[in-house]
Amino acid sequence: GNSVTQMEGPVTLSEEAFLTINCTYTATGYPSLFWYVQYPGEGLQLLLKATKADDKGSNKGFEATYRKETTSFHLEKGSVQVSDSAVYFCALRENSGYSTLTFGKGTMLLVSP
């Protein structure tokens, strides 16, 4: 079956530090990959996505590259802000037919001033 593994949190950083949140996946086919973000007191919202190998998804300064050879989709940001404090979820979805998202456990990011 499909699964997503994320690094354990919380990740604690100072403002303007570089961020990496690791994500690896197991899938039977060739999935699309996603990062969702959950700000305090809110539901999840899509942050970025990539649909095939070597694609790079980007949004709000965050980036992630679909690496088929390492089955990874690590999230990066060059300079984090306090407002980036949230829980980040990596997810995958098969590209064929009927399917639903498989999520990881989520990684909490705490950014201090």
Add this chain to the structure above:
Amino acid sequence: ETGVTQTPRHLVMGMTNKKSLKCEQHLGHNAMYWYKQSAKKPLELMFVYNFKEQTENNSVPSRFSPECPNSSHLFLHLHTLQPEDSALYLCASSQDLTATNEKLFFGSGTQLSVL
């Protein structure tokens, strides 16, 4: 504002109570989902409805009973819950289940505490 509204935001109930969670979407979507979010566990998909028909039930105990009267509304009826059912229950919607790279729109969730 994501277009998906959940009520109530918080719910405390005893193990013998019956309560219902409500979800409403104004996005014209045809697929709706219930997820359970517990600390240090992956988001768990509970139920999926596509065009008002239930398409997935991920071995959820019968004390959770979903209802989808139309494409805009989704309910989760709760009865005789256990303390381990305490969690954040998230509703989501998407255009349908067949589009690739489908984006989910989530509500803010109902934080449920079972005493």
